[in-house]
Amino acid sequence: MLIKRQSSECLSVVAFLLISTLFCGMLSSVSADKSDMVYQGTDPCDYIENLSFDSTSANASVSWQTELGPRLPGSNASANLRLSIIENLTDFSFTESSHQRENFTLTNLVGTYSPANSTGQNVVLVAHYDSRFMADRDDNESMIYLPIDGANDGASGVAVLIEMGKIIPSMELNHDVTLFFTDAEDQGTPSYPKTWSYGADAWVENLTEDYRDNISAYIVVDMIGDAFLDFTKVSYTSNDLWDTVTPITAALGMMENQVDCYGNLGQPIYDSSKTRSVIDDHIAAHQAGIPAINFIDLNYGENASFFGGYWHTHDDTADKVSAESLGLIGNILELGLVSSAWTLTEEPSENNANDNEANSNDGGNSQAKVENTVEKSKFVGYVAIGIVSLVLITILIVDIRNAKQ
Ligand SMILES: [Zn+2]
Incomplete structure (x- = not known):
């Protein structure tokens, strides 16, 4: 005992x-816990010589998209564009989801690349693929109720995402990347904020908690093809995530008075001293607690004012978009991914x-x-x-x- x-x-x-x-x-x-996690990418200059984004191909896609005709929600042009994206990016698994809004049905297209060794974190790259149904900023009143080409406002972001989709599978990433082509971003009524970004709103509303929590970065590109490219931070975005942008743009020579990877002084493309406001596809994600940022050039054309220039006019045509600008934004996205700038790791x-x-x-x-x-x-x-x-x-x-x- x-x-x-x-x-x-x-x-x-x-x-x-x-x-x-x-x-x-x-x-x-x-x-x-996610609150202990930080962005701590490696030096972008380590990868600068191996960038492979194809700006010529992106520029050709802008022309091709505008030749499809207006990509209005529910149109054949819209369906053909989605089909082409799915057929081109075979390493991504795509889903479409439709939602009824006002007098149209919008369709979001979401494609994910998930490598075998994925940690589960997800970087979401976002562009709206619809084009505006009217030219409310056009000087010619008889043309106001006709849909625009949307070469910069729509096609430029889509072109960049498609080219990213072609090179992402060879980047040897250890996380998921999702390409989110939103519909009905640009069918809104001025002064009615809720009538814009219907597609992105619907997607965020339908996310599961798990899916949402795995998104380490949600990065919108919109109107980034202007031959006179310049941009700032926009409000209602993640400060921590936006802070990752400065070293990348400096490395690429896009910041005045900053030395790039080759020792040359940069151009005044990204102005880090200003923040602008715009209603766009980043808002709903930001409000849902997802780290979101937006690359958008709000003055379209040489010496254009903000929300002036060719924006929402019939002058938003493919000839106003430059391969070089598409390439700069493409290189930001590529450099951010390969230098692990947009995934979270534990704070040391x-x-x-x-x-x-x-x-x-x-x-x-x-x-x-x-x-x-x-x-x-x-x-x-x-x-x-x-x-x-x-x-x-x-x-x-x-x-x-x-x-x-
Ligand atoms: Zn627009």
Whole structure:
């Protein structure tokens, strides 16, 4: 009896140890809360010489899209464009979803590339593929109620996404990338904010919590083909995510007074000192807590005013769009993806940060370091669980033998 009581006490202690160790093991195994996660991409200049975005092909797509005719929700041109995207990007799995709004049915097109080693994080690239049904900003009043070509306002963003879709599978990424072609962004009525971005709104409304939480970045490109490209940050977007843009644009020579990867002073394309406001496909995502940003050039044409120039006129034609501008935006997206700028990793502790600093001379990268530390703590947790389990089993065997005696 005495031996048995001692064994029971021993068992209680071991059970306590086991539970505590299991708990610690679980703590070290479970990925960190999203609030502890940060963007910490690697140096964009490491990848600058291997950029492969095809700006000529993107420019040709702009012309092709406008030749389809107005891509109004529910039109044949709209359906043909979706079909062409699906047929061109065979490494992506596509779904379409339709929603009734006002007097039309919109159709969102969503394609995802998911590599075998995906962490599950998802970078979503977004462009509206519809074109505006009227030219409300056109000087010629007799032409106001005719749909526009939408070469810059619609086709330019789609062209960039299609070209991205062609090169993403060879980037060796370890996360998902989704291309989201929104419908009915541009069918709205001025002064009625809710009549714009119907497609993006509907998509956000129908997201599951899990899907939403896995989106590390939601990046809109809209009106980015202007031959006189310039842009700023826009309001209702993620500051943390937008902060990743500065080193990438500087690396590409798109910031005045900043030196690019080749040591040359940049051009005044991205102005980091200003923020503009626009209603667009980023709003609903931002309001749903998704880190969202938007690349949009709000003054279309040489010396154009904001929301002036060729915007929403019949002058928004393919000849106003330049391959070079499409290429600059394409290169931002490509560089952001290959340098892991838009996925989240655990914030390094102070000790790790010091280690990283020490390692940075030989090109040590902080992201790999953090992942390594997480793997190590997981390993320690599992070993501890194993040892305690072994001890428990041994004591049980001894206990059973003593009981028999
Ligand atoms: Zn528009």
